[in-house]
Amino acid sequence: MSRRHFTVEAVVSIGFLGVVLAAFLPSEVIAAAQCNFDKPVGSCTGSISIESSGGSKPSYSAEITVHSSANACSKVEYYLDSTPNTTILRNSNAEPESLFSTKPISKKNIKVKKCTEYEDKNNSNSSGSKSCMPAGLLKEVVAREAGYVRENKWKIDLARKNRLEELQAKKVNSAYVAEMDQFLAQYAPLVEESERLANKAKKCLADPSCSCRT
Incomplete structure (x- = not known):
């Protein structure tokens, strides 16, 4: 994907993942x-x-x-x-x-x-x-959130790379830089939160007092 064609419209679906969890307790x-x-x-x-x-x-x-x-x-x-x-x-x-x-x-x-x-x-x-959380649900959290990070983190990295390249260009397209800034401000926190949730669920799975084994 070229730098010039990387727009918010092209990647806006990054924020449309399904819910983190199914209903539990x-x-x-x-x-x-x-x-x-x-x-x-x-x-x-x-x-x-x-x-x-x-x-x-x-x-x-x-x-x-x-x-x-x-x-x-x-x-x-x-x-x-x-x-x-x-x-x-x-x-x-x-x-x-x-x-x-x-x-x-x-x-x-x-x-x-x-x-x-x-x-x-x-x-x-x-x-x-x-309350403790069912181990099966925690595994679902890990799969969904880690999958979301895997599918979308590269878009965040690419947006940052494109933004930096644009700033280093001889003639800076300020509108494009602003578009990347807006994209990163809106969607980077979602990817970071998914990463945090996946790690938290993994940690809970390893803790018998946190996850329900039955």
């Missing part, structure tokens, strides 16, 4: 949490399942469930195409949401960015409230 009935969303206590694992979807051009919708590996007091950040969304989970590890778009909604255009767990004042050891 069911919601639990727990005592009402007193969440302190000003005090993050660690990261968690977020996932999204699509319950139903429909609509017609130009108005589409979907009913989803947002999941967190923390039992309470967490936020899951995710993208619908390039639009950021955040779901707050106060007293459960699953929360229903409705999404709307001008394009059909499927797993292909939803991407989990990150999951953050916050202090529960009713539980001084909030990070200890996490």
